[in-house]
Amino acid sequence: MRRAATDYLLWTAGIGALLFLYLPVVVVVLFSFHDQSIIAWPLRLGTLRWYGVLAGDAGMLAAGLASVKLALLAVVIALAVGVPGAFVLDRLEFPGKSAFRRLVLLPLILPGIITGVALLSFFSLLKVSLSSGYPVVPGWPVVLGHGTALTPVVTTQVFARLQRFDRSLEEASQDLYADDWRTFRYVTLPTIRSAVLGSALLVFTLSLDEIAVTFFLVGRQNTLPLQFWGLLRRGITPEVNAASTVIFVVSVVVIVLAARAMRRDAH
Amino acid sequence: MNKTPAATRRLVLRLGALVPLAWAIALLFVPYGLLLVQSFWRIDHGVLTPGFTLDNYRRLVGTSLYPRTILYSAVTALWVTGGALLLAYPLAYLLAFKVRRHRDLLYLAVIIPLWVSYVVRAYAWKIILGQQGILNGLLLSLGLIREPLSVLLYSRWAVIVALTHIYTPFALMPIFAVLEAIPAPLREASQDLYAGRWRTFLHVTLPLSLPGVLAGATFAFVLSMGDFLAPQLLGGNDSALMVSNLVWSLFGVAYNWPLGAAVAVVMLGLTLALLTLTGALERGGSGR
Amino acid sequence: MSDPLLRLVDLSKRFGEVTALDGISLDVAGGEFLTVLGASGSGKTTTLRLIAGFEPPSAGQILMDGADIARLPPYRRDVNTVFQQYALFPHLTVRENVGYGLRMRRVARPEIERRVIEALALVQLGDLGARKPRQLSGGQQQRVALARALVNRPRLLLLDEPLGALDLKLRRAMQLELKQLQTRVGITFVYVTHDQEEALTMSDRIALMRNGRLEQLGTPDAIYHRPRTRYVADFIGETNLLAGKVLGANGGRVTIEVAGATLRAIAGGTAPSAGADVWLSVRPERLAVGPRGDAVPDRNQLDGVVTDVVFMGAGTRVFVTLADATRAVAHRPAGDAPAPGTPVAVEWPVEAGVLLCE
Numbered sequence: 001m002r003r004a005a006t007d008y009l010l011w012t013a014g015i016g017a018l019l020f021l022y023l024p025v026v027v028v029v030l031f032s033f034h035d036q037s038i039i040a041w042p043l044r045l046g047t048l049r050w051y052g053v054l055a056g057d058a059g060m061l062a063a064g065l066a067s068v069k070l071a072l073l074a075v076v077i078a079l080a081v082g083v084p085g086a087f088v089l090d091r092l093e094f095p096g097k098s099a100f101r102r103l104v105l106l107p108l109i110l111p112g113i114i115t116g117v118a119l120l121s122f123f124s125l126l127k128v129s130l131s132s133g134y135p136v137v138p139g140w141p142v143v144l145g146h147g148t149a150l151t152p153v154v155t156t157q158v159f160a161r162l163q164r165f166d167r168s169l170e171e172a173s174q175d176l177y178a179d180d181w182r183t184f185r186y187v188t189l190p191t192i193r194s195a196v197l198g199s200a201l202l203v204f205t206l207s208l209d210e211i212a213v214t215f216f217l218v219g220r221q222n223t224l225p226l227q228f229w230g231l232l233r234r235g236i237t238p239e240v241n242a243a244s245t246v247i248f249v250v251s252v253v254v255i256v257l258a259a260r261a262m263r264r265d266a267h
Numbered sequence: 268m269n270k271t272p273a274a275t276r277r278l279v280l281r282l283g284a285l286v287p288l289a290w291a292i293a294l295l296f297v298p299y300g301l302l303l304v305q306s307f308w309r310i311d312h313g314v315l316t317p318g319f320t321l322d323n324y325r326r327l328v329g330t331s332l333y334p335r336t337i338l339y340s341a342v343t344a345l346w347v348t349g350g351a352l353l354l355a356y357p358l359a360y361l362l363a364f365k366v367r368r369h370r371d372l373l374y375l376a377v378i379i380p381l382w383v384s385y386v387v388r389a390y391a392w393k394i395i396l397g398q399q400g401i402l403n404g405l406l407l408s409l410g411l412i413r414e415p416l417s418v419l420l421y422s423r424w425a426v427i428v429a430l431t432h433i434y435t436p437f438a439l440m441p442i443f444a445v446l447e448a449i450p451a452p453l454r455e456a457s458q459d460l461y462a463g464r465w466r467t468f469l470h471v472t473l474p475l476s477l478p479g480v481l482a483g484a485t486f487a488f489v490l491s492m493g494d495f496l497a498p499q500l501l502g503g504n505d506s507a508l509m510v511s512n513l514v515w516s517l518f519g520v521a522y523n524w525p526l527g528a529a530v531a532v533v534m535l536g537l538t539l540a541l542l543t544l545t546g547a548l549e550r551g552g553s554g555r
Numbered sequence: 556m557s558d559p560l561l562r563l564v565d566l567s568k569r570f571g572e573v574t575a576l577d578g579i580s581l582d583v584a585g586g587e588f589l590t591v592l593g594a595s596g597s598g599k600t601t602t603l604r605l606i607a608g609f610e611p612p613s614a615g616q617i618l619m620d621g622a623d624i625a626r627l628p629p630y631r632r633d634v635n636t637v638f639q640q641y642a643l644f645p646h647l648t649v650r651e652n653v654g655y656g657l658r659m660r661r662v663a664r665p666e667i668e669r670r671v672i673e674a675l676a677l678v679q680l681g682d683l684g685a686r687k688p689r690q691l692s693g694g695q696q697q698r699v700a701l702a703r704a705l706v707n708r709p710r711l712l713l714l715d716e717p718l719g720a721l722d723l724k725l726r727r728a729m730q731l732e733l734k735q736l737q738t739r740v741g742i743t744f745v746y747v748t749h750d751q752e753e754a755l756t757m758s759d760r761i762a763l764m765r766n767g768r769l770e771q772l773g774t775p776d777a778i779y780h781r782p783r784t785r786y787v788a789d790f791i792g793e794t795n796l797l798a799g800k801v802l803g804a805n806g807g808r809v810t811i812e813v814a815g816a817t818l819r820a821i822a823g824g825t826a827p828s829a830g831a832d833v834w835l836s837v838r839p840e841r842l843a844v845g846p847r848g849d850a851v852p853d854r855n856q857l858d859g860v861v862t863d864v865v866f867m868g869a870g871t872r873v874f875v876t877l878a879d880a881t882r883a884v885a886h887r888p889a890g891d892a893p894a895p896g897t898p899v900a901v902e903w904p905v906e907a908g909v910l911l912c913e
């Protein structure tokens with residue numbers, strides 16, 4: 001009966017881990033319906049009040065709008081840089097390539113704070129105001145910061161796809177009278193499309209949640225996580241629970257879409 | 268005659284390659300490099316002054332605060348790494364070998380907590396561990412304690428629990444990836460050669476999954492050591508002792524960017540050294 | 556005689572230090588089925604890739620109708636390729652795959668449709684046009700790859716081990732079908748394979764390659780019956796290679812000594828001089844195994860002992876160890892085999908032996 005015993009242990013550990021991972025999520029969602037302004041045990045369910053408060057909170061809404069704008073711009077930058085970056089890694093040979101590869105992956109591996117203070121120093125040396133571009137964008141430094149911090153997400157995803165890509169498909173296309181450009185357009189691009197789409201969605205949600213780099217680069221306009229942070233510093237407020245439940249639901253939808261897109265042509 | 272558009276397109280492709288190179292130089296190489304350069308500058312009467320001085324590094328080594336903090340952060344990060352691996356490995360193992368139906372869905376379910384706002388995840392532990400929190404409420408109602416415990420929150424352990432929660436999915440993803448890639452015949456061959464399930468795990472599955480464990484551990488360690496928000500929220504007075512909190516305050520209220528840069532450079536150096544080490548271990552482990 | 560469709564002149568290809576192709580010169584006539592045969596690393600695939608335009612040659616010319624196309628990109632060459640693993644576009648349907656080349660050449664849509672239907676009918680896939688490649692079997696994918704190339708009506712079709720991924724039975728059937736198809740459409744085929752049986756079955760001519768060089772070029776019959784080197788004799792089909800020494804030559808007739816016996820042979824080209832080391836190649840189906848006896852005019856004879864008899868269905872393989880310990884093999888009709896251990900003589904007509912200098 002050793003088999004049953006080890007299996008029992010394994011499942012206990014796994015389910016325990018899953019419960020641990022979900023505990024805070026469940027707590028936050030449940031407390032967003034908590035019918036008291038002090039967040040404390042016992043839980044009293046049964047109000048949508050905090051969603052109403054959230055809907056009327058101008059600061060929160062402005063932060064939300066800024067975050068969405070920021071995330072969209074981050075996606076644009078990350079794609080514009082990350083997709084060609086993946087091609088450079090996959091296909092170009094040049095001196096210093098291994099240094100380049102390490103460099104572009106750094107923001108993904110380093111704690112955000114290092115990238116944050118590095119970019120802060122950089123923009124301040126260039127005398128770029130953190131609020132420059134406001135109110136059209138939340139501030140160019142934070143936009144470029146998000147783009148820079150999240151580009152490696154696109155690069156790694158697309159690069160992984162390119163590595164699995166059968167190069168003889170491109171030769172077949174050229175053999176069938178398509179020049180470089182049209183081969184890229186009709187064969188290469190459709191192959192990496194799902195990786196591009198999936199990583200774009202990833203960048204979007206990661207940007208919505210980014211705080212370490214944002215902390216140092218944000219100007220006059222707060223982003224959503226920073227707005228949360230500000231509220232939390234003053235004390236726990238149930239409104240944050242409502243706001244994070246909303247973000248959670250949106251993120252889950254986006255992530256499920258991303259996973260679907262990536263999986264569709266993974267096999 | 269149709270050479271011109273072709274030439275233009277080739278030019279576009281060439282320029283396309285220049286974008287990431289230019290980006291890597293302008294927004295990665297220069298800023299990270301600037302951090303290094305700035306760590307040799309100084310603050311003169313409240314003004315950032317370029318120059319070359321080793322004072323910042325001397326202060327780093329000379330006062331016990333910085334080495335102690337780095338050590339303290341590393342130990343905290345080690346706890347977090349250990350916790351994350353302990354949680355992630357069984358889960359990854361179950362997903363890779365025990366679950367057949369809806370595996371993708373379950374994998375997604377494990378990763379989803381990653382997408383709850385970071386700030387919210389950190390602060391949810393405040394609700395759970397606080398004096399009027401869920402844990403205290405539960406313990407009181409069970410009669411295990413009479414007074415709410417105040418030691419749960421604002422302690423090193425609160426920080427470790429929250430960071431473990433935050434970084435477990437990061438550890439899980441690479442572990443799952445390697446486990447899933449182990450060819451079934453290898454495990455079957457081991458069982459065919461008289462190894463029981465436990466010995467198959469010990470001699471085949473575990474060694475083969477080590478690169479993923481190493482990658483996951485590196486992620487958890489580096490990211491938790493560099494975290495500065497959860498410690499601030501949950502750590503109470505101890506929070507000042509995480510190394511990234513020092514960087515944060517030196518770049519913030521203290522306005523001593525050169526010293527902050529020096530601390531950041533030390534962090535960067537330690538991180539790169541660790542990555543090089545684990546990279547070498549991974550290559551060595553894979554038999555090449 | 557008209558000019559060849561394709562002419563390779565002193566074609567070479569080096570990859571860094573490695574010389575993959577070392578001065579190949581070769582003519583392919585219009586309508587011909589030429590097989591480039593060779594072991595892996597012999598340069599056969601490199602030859603094909605140079606003709607298709609996927610790699611530039613290091614030296615030499617590729618002339619098509621007299622014009623050098625060596626520097627043209629693949630999409631400007633009137634040449635199409637059937638790839639080894641087919642390289643079908645996974646995101647396109649069968650119809651879109653087949654129509655791809657026509658679309659790239661901006662052929663009018665109705666004509667594309669017409670020709671795609673025609674091409675699919677030609678390879679008997681008329682009703683699978685809407686499927687994606689991964690929904691097809693290996694054999695069907697192979698046909699799509701063929702249709703995708705043929706639909707463009709190229710002057711020259713290159714096939715890179717197109718049947719390599721199919722199982723034996725399907726491969727045999729496809730060999731026949733391919734050959735018939737080629738005769739019907741009249742397109743010149745350059746066909747790369749490492750399978751000598753395939754080469755013998757299908758080709759008008761075979762170019763046998765070795766270490767980046769052309770070892771022998773000729774009809775299947777010539778290559779099989781009149782190999783010029785020991786390598787060719789050994790590579791194509793099964794053969795008995797007997798080591799010998801030249802005793803004397805008289806016109807085309809050569810006397811050699813093999814395993815202590817004196818044998819006669821016919822020299823293919825110039826007769827080797829006395830004392831030279833040579834090989835005598837005799838195909839197993841030309842060897843007879845019988846009781847020892849006196850030599851018969853115009854037949855060679857060697858003594859040996861039967862060691863193994865292997866049943867093969869239609870016939871029997873008889874292994875005989877000769878006096879110098881060489882193992883010879885003879886193909887005999889079923890039932891016509893002495894038991895192992897029997898002292899026997901193997902014999903063959905003098906003209907069945909091919910004398911090879913190296």
